[in-house]
Amino acid sequence: xxxxxxxxxxxxxxxxxxxxxxxxxxxxxxxxxxxxxxxxxxxxxxxxxxxxxxxxxxxxxxxxxxxxxxxxxxxxxxxxxxxxxxxxxxxxxxxxxxxxxxxxxxxxxxxxxxxxxxxxxxxxxxxxxxxxxxxxxxxxxxxxxxxxxxxxxxxxxxxxxxxxxxxxxxxxxxxxxxxxxxxxxxxxxxxxxxxxxxxxxxxxxxxxxxxxxxxxxxxxxxxxxxxxxxxxxxxxxxxxxxxxxxxxxxxxxxxxxxxxxxxxxxxxxxxxxxxxxxxxxxxxxxxxxxxxxxxxxxxxxxxxxxxxxxxxxxxxxxxxxxxxxxxxxxxxxxxxxxxxxxxxxxxxxxxxxxxxxxxxxxxxxxxxxxxxxxxxxxxxxxxxxxxxxxxx
Amino acid sequence: xxxxxxxxxxxxxxxxxxxxxxxxxxxxxxxxxxxxxxxxxxxxxxxxxxxxxxxxxxxxxxxxxxxxxxxxxxxxxxxxxxxxxxxxxxxxxxxxxxxxxxxxxxxxxxxxxxxxxxxxxxxxxxxxxxxxxxxxxxxxxxxxxxxxxxxxxxxxxxxxxxxxxxxxxxxxxxxxxxxxxxxxxxxxxxxxxxxxxxxxxxxxxxxxxxxxxxxxxxxxxxxxxxxxxxxxxxxxxxxxxxxxxxxxxxxxxxxxxxxxxxxxxxxxxxxxxxxxxxxxxxxxxxxxxxxxxxxxxxxxxxxxxxxxxxxxxxxxxxxxxxxxxxxxxxxxxxxxxxxxxxxxxxxxxxxxxxxxxxxxxxxxxxxxxxxxxxxxxxxxxxxxxxxxxxxx
Numbered sequence: 001x002x003x004x005x006x007x008x009x010x011x012x013x014x015x016x017x018x019x020x021x022x023x024x025x026x027x028x029x030x031x032x033x034x035x036x037x038x039x040x041x042x043x044x045x046x047x048x049x050x051x052x053x054x055x056x057x058x059x060x061x062x063x064x065x066x067x068x069x070x071x072x073x074x075x076x077x078x079x080x081x082x083x084x085x086x087x088x089x090x091x092x093x094x095x096x097x098x099x100x101x102x103x104x105x106x107x108x109x110x111x112x113x114x115x116x117x118x119x120x121x122x123x124x125x126x127x128x129x130x131x132x133x134x135x136x137x138x139x140x141x142x143x144x145x146x147x148x149x150x151x152x153x154x155x156x157x158x159x160x161x162x163x164x165x166x167x168x169x170x171x172x173x174x175x176x177x178x179x180x181x182x183x184x185x186x187x188x189x190x191x192x193x194x195x196x197x198x199x200x201x202x203x204x205x206x207x208x209x210x211x212x213x214x215x216x217x218x219x220x221x222x223x224x225x226x227x228x229x230x231x232x233x234x235x236x237x238x239x240x241x242x243x244x245x246x247x248x249x250x251x252x253x254x255x256x257x258x259x260x261x262x263x264x265x266x267x268x269x270x271x272x273x274x275x276x277x278x279x280x281x282x283x284x285x286x287x288x289x290x291x292x293x294x295x296x297x298x299x300x301x302x303x304x305x306x307x308x309x310x311x312x313x314x315x316x317x318x319x320x321x322x323x324x325x326x327x328x329x330x331x332x333x334x335x336x337x338x339x340x341x342x343x344x345x346x347x348x349x350x351x352x353x354x355x356x357x358x359x360x361x362x363x364x365x366x367x368x369x370x371x372x373x374x375x376x377x378x379x380x381x382x383x384x385x386x387x388x389x390x391x392x
Numbered sequence: 393x394x395x396x397x398x399x400x401x402x403x404x405x406x407x408x409x410x411x412x413x414x415x416x417x418x419x420x421x422x423x424x425x426x427x428x429x430x431x432x433x434x435x436x437x438x439x440x441x442x443x444x445x446x447x448x449x450x451x452x453x454x455x456x457x458x459x460x461x462x463x464x465x466x467x468x469x470x471x472x473x474x475x476x477x478x479x480x481x482x483x484x485x486x487x488x489x490x491x492x493x494x495x496x497x498x499x500x501x502x503x504x505x506x507x508x509x510x511x512x513x514x515x516x517x518x519x520x521x522x523x524x525x526x527x528x529x530x531x532x533x534x535x536x537x538x539x540x541x542x543x544x545x546x547x548x549x550x551x552x553x554x555x556x557x558x559x560x561x562x563x564x565x566x567x568x569x570x571x572x573x574x575x576x577x578x579x580x581x582x583x584x585x586x587x588x589x590x591x592x593x594x595x596x597x598x599x600x601x602x603x604x605x606x607x608x609x610x611x612x613x614x615x616x617x618x619x620x621x622x623x624x625x626x627x628x629x630x631x632x633x634x635x636x637x638x639x640x641x642x643x644x645x646x647x648x649x650x651x652x653x654x655x656x657x658x659x660x661x662x663x664x665x666x667x668x669x670x671x672x673x674x675x676x677x678x679x680x681x682x683x684x685x686x687x688x689x690x691x692x693x694x695x696x697x698x699x700x701x702x703x704x705x706x707x708x709x710x711x712x713x714x715x716x717x718x719x720x721x722x723x724x725x726x727x728x729x730x731x732x733x734x735x736x737x738x739x740x741x742x743x744x745x746x747x748x749x750x751x752x753x754x755x756x757x758x759x760x761x762x763x764x765x766x767x768x769x770x771x772x773x774x775x776x777x778x779x780x781x782x783x784x
Contacts, residue, residue, distance in 0.1 A: 237717070241713065247708065259742070359628070
């Protein structure tokens, strides 16, 4: 009923708190750490000493000027302590990014994706090897050691990291994490792409410090990442957040999941382009749809307005059920936000309860389509920080 | 980003853990407490010694036989340590229950409700005084001291305990907790009735040990209580769970909230009876509706089937978004469950994602309409246990 706590777990929690404070405040003075973490000075200083000994934190050479007293050196997560790799696996493309342990981007690359599992995994493997090899720091002969890999996939992933169903990749019941871990030789963390992106918004994006928010994204499907009470909420099986499969048109367009009239059959990039095609508008991507709408194309405008309206209805269900304080439109939805938001807002006004609607903030993601690979970084960072025992 | 922990908070968490283990396992032997709580023997025994000294726990006189070695006395929450009072405030009735600190019912009563705030609070005050005065334990001259009062109200309550909107009582923006605390002279905890009932299901009912469940109830309105990751989820403002206001029929029946076609305009007790009346069936309550359906009345059957179908659609939204493992039909919905469930299940089959639907369990609440007053007890118990400092 209540979490069990012991002193090792507390030390770990405090260390993670210091880690994030250093990550979010580059060149932090040790005296500021207590205030930033809420930990007392003795605890902070013991943790910092241990992290320096472990090679995780370094004191910078450049002394930091103080107004009064002797100058103070600044602290930071050591770039040499390790690399993290984040990846986004989509049917058409694989995107890979490497960062320092603190989340500063070092290298990026993009490769062709595949719906053939073996091909996709081979490309991912080769791509990660190449990105890691290229991730040399200034003056470094070899790249820092790889500490973890995080991968976002458009799939239902269960709590054990098993891929249950990926309608747009055509994969099901695949133990993807052990397959990857064996191939890649480093800890691998796999999660639903939208959940990963929501974690990125929380760690690096618009939702730093926000306890309750919903992150919405639309690529091949539409997904929601739920941060509730400061934690990514996964649900009983790990499938929470499937807003893309809320029925918005009973008996409507057929969906990859086997149902009809799901939100994502009207709102995902794939379905918006398909509907445009059915109406004689061949558009390669949502950037083209946004451009056509900006030029006043009534067919594309009507499609985007309908998408906004359907999304607003589904979102009103989410608002009434979960009372989030903030909704972030991310991924490719951010590309067409200006054409989607007016009808989306009107649907929220009509269908969400007054007091819940009134205080709801709606933001367009600053990370945009980059959120998923950075979500892989967030997964890898979270995994790295939650390993019991010494960090390095 | 992470909870701050200190040794006082840990001692409190461990004490609460021991409290619940003793509550759930009457006549528990001290040697079993370590296993039940996951705490080591030394910790358990220090906590028990403190709780005995505080008068919260007592050793029973009757020795408990052990197969091997000397007999062992049993431990339990002391009935003399205090009373808790739980209440349910509805427009028509006020129900009050008193229990021991362990949640064993001592007294109950029912009084007329009122939509006039002053009248309702006066009845509540008088009713609680009378129930407390009557709560004498075996052989006790005076009732044990009142340790806390919990009240469930059909209202949007914000996180500060302020009543924001109670459409069916006609109240809004009322600082109900301080009003009651001044009148009643004991710590008062007020919450939305459905959230309180969900807490009762978790502590005393069908959901003991279940981490992720949704509790649904329908009286004057329809509400949902969400337990997510082992915690009652409240949302950014405290309004989470308003399933009754999901639009299920765009432009449909007018709702007390000002919108149209809300779920509760088809599924609450009030609206089912109103719809029956519109069709020439004057029914006093849902028990009568269940009886008529059992007699084969086609009008009432059709109404209940439609209610089940609407509820199933709204529930499928909830399932797709939140992936609960268990849904509990509680309150007055449990009275008509047999007529509502077939269409509810069919709607779930049609609208919920396969993997999420497959593992979903659906239960009818064992607490039924008693869940709200027992929810008041759960609120009061939770409040009592979370006061910092010594317990008594």
